[in-house]
Amino acid sequence: MSTSADLRAALVDGLTGDDAITDPAWEQAARAVPRELFVGSYFEPVPGSGPTEYRAVSRDEPGWLEGVYENRTLITQLDGCISPEDVPGGTVTGMPSSSSTLPSLVLRMWHQLGVEPGHRILEIGTGTGYSTALGAHRLGDGNVTSIEYDPAVGAAAAAALKAAGYAPRLLVGDGLLGDSDGGWYDRLIATCAVRYVPYPWLHQVRPGGKILVTLSGWSHGYGLALLTVTAPGEAHGRFLPGGTSFMTARPHDRPSRQSITLLPGDERPTRIDPATLGTWTGSWVAQLAAPSAERMGAGEQQILIDTATGSQARTAPGPDGGWTVTQRGPLRLWDQVEDAIDTWRSAGAPHQQGFGLTVSATGQRVWIDTEDGPGWHLPI
Structure with missing residues (x-):
């Protein structure tokens, strides 16, 4: 055995x-x-x-x-x-x-964060505490602070860390608010996904420090970004290769909803294959275009429901080939998605490593190729 x-x-x-x-x-x-x-x-x-x-x-x-x-x-x-x-x-x-989280991803993210001996680390999302323990083993208990949103999960992680012989600094609370009592950190690693980079993080990681975070949304598109803090409240970086997904931080999760009723609307042929939204980067681009929409369905039958306005879009195979889309509400969700997919394809349809992110006091913008390239603003 x-x-x-x-x-x-x-x-x-x-x-x-x-x-x-x-x-x-x-x-x-x-x-x-x-x-x-x-x-x-x-x-x-x-x-x-x-x-x-x-x-x-x-x-x-x-x-x-x-x-x-x-x-x-x-x-x-x-x-x-x-x-x-x-x-x-x-x-x-x-x-x-x-x-x-699967150990290979946890270890890959610690590698990507580029930690060095003596660095102070802020981890957002203690979870079971396994990732926290790896960080404490590598850097020492005194250099690792971890914040967990769920008190029961945090208590279980604390007990497990103690049993394993580690004693990092553990906090329970909203990790999106960061650690206001922790001073400057050299690195921040998030083991949850967020819709945008929380500004408190950008005031707690020192200029020159790095943030590794998964951006996501209610349409289940994901992109892992490595950012360098350039000044308090400002950061710049690029998305990394591969596919990384995490559960959404609870304060950024989709609002609760009742059952969905698909209603009549305006029908027309689509310009894109709806199955594009089922690909890794296609779903990411669609989410950038319609950030307050939830995506359901699969393949040729995609459904978008906007949580803010109730606007709807749904696709179906066309009677003579191709596909149709039916839209309803103040937002033409499928129009937005088609325009974004066209823009992405015109840029060569890159995977996420072809995208970057700039964060400033005036907003957060995801762009393709270069900072002045085509892009979309994240919802703040």
Whole structure:
């Protein structure tokens, strides 16, 4: 039977290619931090269920430890309140609200952040505490502060960190407000997604310091940005290659809504294939164009509902080939999306690494290629 140390070693040794650990200090941390102290029981999706059902995998289940050391995200909470211990032996539906992110992504982000010995780090989203432990092992307890929004999740992480022998500074509260008592930080890493970069962060990371954050929205487009703070309240940077997604920070999450009724509207042929919105960068561009819209549907049948105005757009296969779109409301959501997709394609349809972000006191603008290139403003 494999031990925890054996499984940690196998996990690290199995990280190759883009996931390979190139910094010996981070490799040492990955081999030292026992993930099982931070995960405990977790949820697994039930194959073929719709809406998705989850079953709890408990510590006493055969294969539990091996599951913990698979390079995958393990869901630890649903709907902001349901833990695996709440559904022993059964299944439950819900939306994931806390998790232990797959180790390869956690380690890759620590690499991308470019930390050095002596750096002070602010982590937004403690979660299970596993990422926090890696940072504390690499940099020392005194150089790591982590903020968790959910008090129950924060308490569990604190207990796990203590059990693992780490004692970073832990706070419970709205991480989007940062740490007003922490002074200057050299680096900030966010393990949640946000709709825009919170301005308090830009006043707590020193000029020249870096912020690594996933930008997202209610249409589930994602882009991981590495920013350099150029002055208090200002930053500039680019989006990174690959695909990184996180749960949205709860203060930035979509407002609650009732059931959706699709209503009649104006119908016309579309200029773009609706399935473009199902691609990684296509969904990102569409979200930039309609930032207050929620996207549903798949393939040829896309649905956009604007949370602010109730405007709607929905696509369908056309009777003679191609596709149609029906729009209703003060915002012509599909018009906005088509224009953005055309702009993106005219620029060569780059992946996110072709995009950048400039943050100033007057707004936050995502651009393509260069700062004066085509772009869109993030919702503030």
